[in-house]
Amino acid sequence: MINYKQLHYFWRVAKAGSIARAATQLHLAPQTISAQISTLEDQLGAQLFKRVGRGLELTPAGELTLSYADEIFQIGRELEANLRNQADGKDILFRVGVADVVPKSIAYRLLAPGLTAGRVRMVCREDKLERLFAEIAVHRLDLVIADRPLPPALGVKGHSHSLGRTRIAFFAAADLADRYREGFPQSLSGAPMLIAGEGSTMQMGLTRWFSEQGIEPRIVGEFEDSALMKAFGQAGMGIFPAPAVLADEMAGQFSSSLLGEVEGITVEYFAISVERKLSHPAVVAISEAAKADRGR
Structure with missing residues (x-):
C-alpha cells in the first residue's frame, strides 16, 4: 500500500x-x-x-x-x-452539473432528494456533457446528471450510477394532436416535428426508430433546450417527443396532449461521480431515492 x-x-x-x-x-x-x-x-x-x-x-x-x-x-x-462544516452546523456544498439535453423537470425530480440530506447548499450548472465530464474529472463537480453513462474512451476516472429509465412519447397542442392521433405512429409521416438537438440519446433513438418504422416526419425545428422545444410545441408549431413520465406536466404546464408512446425506445438517466462507492450525503440521497422509485 x-x-x-x-x-x-x-x-x-x-x-x-x-x-x-x-x-x-x-x-x-x-x-x-x-x-x-x-x-x-x-x-x-x-x-x-x-x-x-x-x-x-x-x-x-x-x-x-x-x-x-x-x-x-x-x-x-x-x-x-x-x-x-458538519461539525460546525454549516451547509455542505453540493456541486452538480446537468447536461443540457436533460429536461429540467427530470433534473429537478432527480436532484430534489439531495436537498433533504441535511444542511446542503446546491450549486447547479447546466452545460454540454463533454465539458461537465472534464469538470468532474478534476473534482470541480460532485455529480453530473446525464442521459448516458461516462464513455470509457474519454479516459476520465468516474463511475455511472443508473437513476432509472422512461419510455418516449409524442405530444402536441390539442388541435395538432387530434389531427395526427388516429393511425399513430404511421400518422407521423409528413407531420410537422420538433426534435431534440443532435447528439442527445433521445434524438439518436428516434432517428433509428423513424427509419425502422418507415416514418418520414417533416422536421420543422431542432432544439438543444428541451424547454424551448416544448414552448414551440405548446404554440402548435409541431409535434414533439418527451419522456412519457412527464405526461401530466405536458398536459398541465404545456397544454399539450398525448398522441402515443413509442415502443422499444427508452431514455435512461445517470448520476456520474468520481467515486464508485457514493459518500457525499446529497449524492447518496439522490441514489437512494432513485432506487426507491424503481422498486415501486
Whole structure:
C-alpha cells in the first residue's frame, strides 16, 4: 500500500520544482525528503524524477503519479471541509452539473432528494456533457446528471450510477394532436416535428426508430433546450417527443396532449461521480431515492 506521507513529499517537490524549496516549505532536511521519495520510487517500481541540469523534471511515470496525487489531496481537502462544516452546523456544498439535453423537470425530480440530506447548499450548472465530464474529472463537480453513462474512451476516472429509465412519447397542442392521433405512429409521416438537438440519446433513438418504422416526419425545428422545444410545441408549431413520465406536466404546464408512446425506445438517466462507492450525503440521497422509485 502507498505511504501517503511519501506521496505528499513527492507532490510538494513536484509543485515546488526542487527538493531544496520543498524542504524549506516543509521545514525538513533535503536528505529526508530525498530518501522518502526514493523509497516511494522503489515501492512503485518507477523513477518519478530525472535530473535536467541543476533541476528536477518529472518522468512520464512522475506525471501520472502527480495527476493521481492532485486528485487524492484535493479529495482530502474536501473531506476535511465537509466534516468541519458538519461539525460546525454549516451547509455542505453540493456541486452538480446537468447536461443540457436533460429536461429540467427530470433534473429537478432527480436532484430534489439531495436537498433533504441535511444542511446542503446546491450549486447547479447546466452545460454540454463533454465539458461537465472534464469538470468532474478534476473534482470541480460532485455529480453530473446525464442521459448516458461516462464513455470509457474519454479516459476520465468516474463511475455511472443508473437513476432509472422512461419510455418516449409524442405530444402536441390539442388541435395538432387530434389531427395526427388516429393511425399513430404511421400518422407521423409528413407531420410537422420538433426534435431534440443532435447528439442527445433521445434524438439518436428516434432517428433509428423513424427509419425502422418507415416514418418520414417533416422536421420543422431542432432544439438543444428541451424547454424551448416544448414552448414551440405548446404554440402548435409541431409535434414533439418527451419522456412519457412527464405526461401530466405536458398536459398541465404545456397544454399539450398525448398522441402515443413509442415502443422499444427508452431514455435512461445517470448520476456520474468520481467515486464508485457514493459518500457525499446529497449524492447518496439522490441514489437512494432513485432506487426507491424503481422498486415501486
